[in-house]
Amino acid sequence: MSKFWSSMVKRTEPYVPGEQVNQQKIVKLNTNENPYPPSPKVMEAIRGEMERNLQLYPSPTADDLRETIGRQYGLTADEVFVGNGSDEVLAFSFMAFFEPGQPIRFPDVTYSFYPVYAKLFDIPYEEVPLNRDFTLQIDKFFQSKGGVILPNPNAPTSLYAELDTIEEIVKNNPDRVVIIDEAYIDFAAKSVAELIQQYDNLLVVQTTSKSRSLAGLRVGFAMGNHSLIDALIRIKDSFNSYTLDRLALVGAKAAFEDEAYFKEITAKIIATRNETTVALKQLGFAVLPSQANFIFASHSSVSAERLYNELKKEGVLVRYFNKPGIDNYLRMTIGTDEQMERLLEKLTEIL
Amino acid sequence: MSKFWSSMVKRTEPYVPGEQVNQQKIVKLNTNENPYPPSPKVMEAIRGEMERNLQLYPSPTADDLRETIGRQYGLTADEVFVGNGSDEVLAFSFMAFFEPGQPIRFPDVTYSFYPVYAKLFDIPYEEVPLNRDFTLQIDKFFQSKGGVILPNPNAPTSLYAELDTIEEIVKNNPDRVVIIDEAYIDFAAKSVAELIQQYDNLLVVQTTSKSRSLAGLRVGFAMGNHSLIDALIRIKDSFNSYTLDRLALVGAKAAFEDEAYFKEITAKIIATRNETTVALKQLGFAVLPSQANFIFASHSSVSAERLYNELKKEGVLVRYFNKPGIDNYLRMTIGTDEQMERLLEKLTEIL
Numbered sequence: 209m210s211k212f213w214s215s216m217v218k219r220t221e222p223y224v225p226g227e228q229v230n231q232q233k234i235v236k237l238n239t240n241e242n243p244y245p246p247s248p249k250v251m252e253a254i255r256g257e258m259e260r261n262l263q264l265y266p267s268p269t270a271d272d273l274r275e276t277i278g279r280q281y282g283l284t285a286d287e288v289f290v291g292n293g294s295d296e297v298l299a300f301s302f303m304a305f306f307e308p309g310q311p312i313r314f315p316d317v318t319y320s321f322y323p324v325y326a327k328l329f330d331i332p333y334e335e336v337p338l339n340r341d342f343t344l345q346i347d348k349f350f351q352s353k354g355g356v357i358l359p360n361p362n363a364p365t366s367l368y369a370e371l372d373t374i375e376e377i378v379k380n381n382p383d384r385v386v387i388i389d390e391a392y393i394d395f396a397a398k399s400v401a402e403l404i405q406q407y408d409n410l411l412v413v414q415t416t417s418k419s420r421s422l423a424g425l426r427v428g429f430a431m432g433n434h435s436l437i438d439a440l441i442r443i444k445d446s447f448n449s450y451t452l453d454r455l456a457l458v459g460a461k462a463a464f465e466d467e468a469y470f471k472e473i474t475a476k477i478i479a480t481r482n483e484t485t486v487a488l489k490q491l492g493f494a495v496l497p498s499q500a501n502f503i504f505a506s507h508s509s510v511s512a513e514r515l516y517n518e519l520k521k522e523g524v525l526v527r528y529f530n531k532p533g534i535d536n537y538l539r540m541t542i543g544t545d546e547q548m549e550r551l552l553e554k555l556t557e558i559l
Numbered sequence: 560m561s562k563f564w565s566s567m568v569k570r571t572e573p574y575v576p577g578e579q580v581n582q583q584k585i586v587k588l589n590t591n592e593n594p595y596p597p598s599p600k601v602m603e604a605i606r607g608e609m610e611r612n613l614q615l616y617p618s619p620t621a622d623d624l625r626e627t628i629g630r631q632y633g634l635t636a637d638e639v640f641v642g643n644g645s646d647e648v649l650a651f652s653f654m655a656f657f658e659p660g661q662p663i664r665f666p667d668v669t670y671s672f673y674p675v676y677a678k679l680f681d682i683p684y685e686e687v688p689l690n691r692d693f694t695l696q697i698d699k700f701f702q703s704k705g706g707v708i709l710p711n712p713n714a715p716t717s718l719y720a721e722l723d724t725i726e727e728i729v730k731n732n733p734d735r736v737v738i739i740d741e742a743y744i745d746f747a748a749k750s751v752a753e754l755i756q757q758y759d760n761l762l763v764v765q766t767t768s769k770s771r772s773l774a775g776l777r778v779g780f781a782m783g784n785h786s787l788i789d790a791l792i793r794i795k796d797s798f799n800s801y802t803l804d805r806l807a808l809v810g811a812k813a814a815f816e817d818e819a820y821f822k823e824i825t826a827k828i829i830a831t832r833n834e835t836t837v838a839l840k841q842l843g844f845a846v847l848p849s850q851a852n853f854i855f856a857s858h859s860s861v862s863a864e865r866l867y868n869e870l871k872k873e874g875v876l877v878r879y880f881n882k883p884g885i886d887n888y889l890r891m892t893i894g895t896d897e898q899m900e901r902l903l904e905k906l907t908e909i910l
Contacts, residue, residue, distance in 0.1 A: 210787070254609055255606065265579055421613065423615055443571065446675050447676075448650060450777055453775060454775035
């Protein structure tokens with residue numbers, strides 16, 4: 209603490225991301241990254257762009273990328289916003305749609321960055337308890353005073369709520385923005401983006417960090433009614449004219465253009481997830497039915513904390529949250545088949 | 560405007576960056592970019608990093624880059640903060656050190672993003688008039704209630720204030736943070752960074768967008784007492800864990816490591832600036848004594864607005880600010896010798 213700190217700094221409770229380790233030998237299953245590299249077309253695009261005009265500012269409006277993303281969802285560029293990872297897009301969304309004094313709602317077990325944003329921007333919040341099986345208590349999200357933010361699939365639970373469930377929540381908050389954070393949607397069923405034309409209060413946030421293998425490039429996006437997108441652009445243009453560099457702009461565009469590669473690696477991850485689920489159950493784990501690129505599981509006899517520590521000693525990094533309600537669960541990212549075999553081997557040895 | 564907009568969105572008055580044009584034939588002298596490409600070592604570093612782990616998150620702490628920058632100024636990594644362009648670093652600084660209700664001060668002719676940040680974060684401000692020759696009225700910055708922000712060299716005037724002038728301002732605001740925005744410092748004399756050990760209220764902000772030819776990569780940084788840097792880190796970690804992607808991190812590092820290239824192109828730009836100043840004076844311009852990579856000049860008989868428009872028709876883009884006090888000036892970025900010849904040719908034709 210210092211006399212120079214603003215009241216904003218003083219009230220922060222910063223987010224702590226999963227460890228980033230640089231040792232090649234570690235099996236890194238702790239931050240839900242994609243185990244496969246990005247499409248070769250991404251590298252090709254970056255290689256080309258790098259030789260041209262890196263000394264010039266990027267496009268402040270990023271129209272090219274916004275159009276490309278929009279096309280995937282039948283939206284126009286002015287219904288799409290892009291930013292420096294979905295974390296920045298979420299931060300801008302808290303600034304644009306939530307208000308000090310008007311409590312927002314999110315689940316009590318969810319992405320732990322939401323309360324961090326809320327504290328930063330002085331927005332009060334109500335944590336809505338999940339059911340005992342980690343599903344949503346839908347009606348508890350109705351008629352929120354300040355708005356709603358909700359990941360689907362939820363993290364770290366991995367559970368997906370069907371579109372009609374999400375639609376109920378959107379419909380029952382007609383005067384408040386409902387943000388659906390779809391970081392993991394490509395590993396699940398349908399995106400709620402198809403409801404954007406029907407609901408002007410629906411903002412859908414996605415990322416290229418998971419299914420598009422671009423965590424290292426920092427590109428996230430939001431889709432919604434153009435007046436919501438306008439608000440995000442106003443915030444961005446009052447904050448930083450160019451949040452995406454030239455290489456990120458062309459790299460992300462190329463990733464969206466290589467649909468075949470995307471489908472192939474996504475299918476692989478889903479297959480590995482389903483096999484890993486079966487194997488974990490055989491080892492005595494209760495495994496939630498995941499629709500994400502990670503698994504949330506609890507063992508019947510050995511504590512999650514012990515498993516986390518033992519795995520770490522053995523060079524396998526998973527995520528453990530020391531938080532009531534989920535402190536006996538491990539969140540394990542789906543890696544390659546080889547990585548999951550290592551995980552299962554080590555778990556077998558420990559148990 | 561929409562019923563979903565927060566009061567924050569409603570009070571924004573977004574910054575409008577200089578036009579980004581894609582036509583190759585345009586002589587682009589409007590956004591103070593470097594006319595020379597980045598060091599070949601930057602491309603080499605990006606090429607290597609691109610093939611490794613683009614699917615993994617970048618380092619959230621960016622220690623490597625912070626150490627490299629620190630070494631340039633005899634500072635440790637914990638006295639350096641890095642962000643997505645100096646615009647993001649400035650935005651975080653407004654959040655970290657300035658406070659609603661406590662008016663900050665900046666010159667009335669300066670970087671036009673400052674009032675934009677102030678409006679976004681609801682921070683009142685006083686615009687301190689420059690002297691008639693565009694120099695600073697130093698004592699008017701003393702004992703500010705909320706803090707001070709000041710570019711040196713100033714933009715768009717191009718004027719540099721000597722270190723003892725800046726030191727007076729820092730010394731006379733002992734309880735408030737004084738931010739010196741040194742975007743153009745490498746084209747001038749000395750950085751105020753050497754005073755950081757003496758003054759715990761001094762924050763120095765710089766960028767790689769100008770002298771390091773990396774506008775397209777978005778890397779800015781701040782240097783100051785570690786408790787100021789801590790505050791910026793707390794804000795960043797409450798906003799976006801990873802603001803610099805893997806390619807920007809290694810690219811910027813490589814740029815700092817190639818000191819010879821940096822010195823060469825900086826010297827070239829300074830030489831071109833001095834020649835252009837002489838030539839413009841011969842054409843009847845009053846030219847401020849620039850210590851930046853741009854020139855601020857006013858013609859004795861033809862209005863700046865007309866010159867701006869005529870030049871644009873001829874494919875030469877410079878910057879014109881329709882603002883009282885400077886509305887008869889043009890801001891012209893220093894390009895290559897060839898580009899400046901084109902500018903001078905066209906000006907000669909028009910005049």
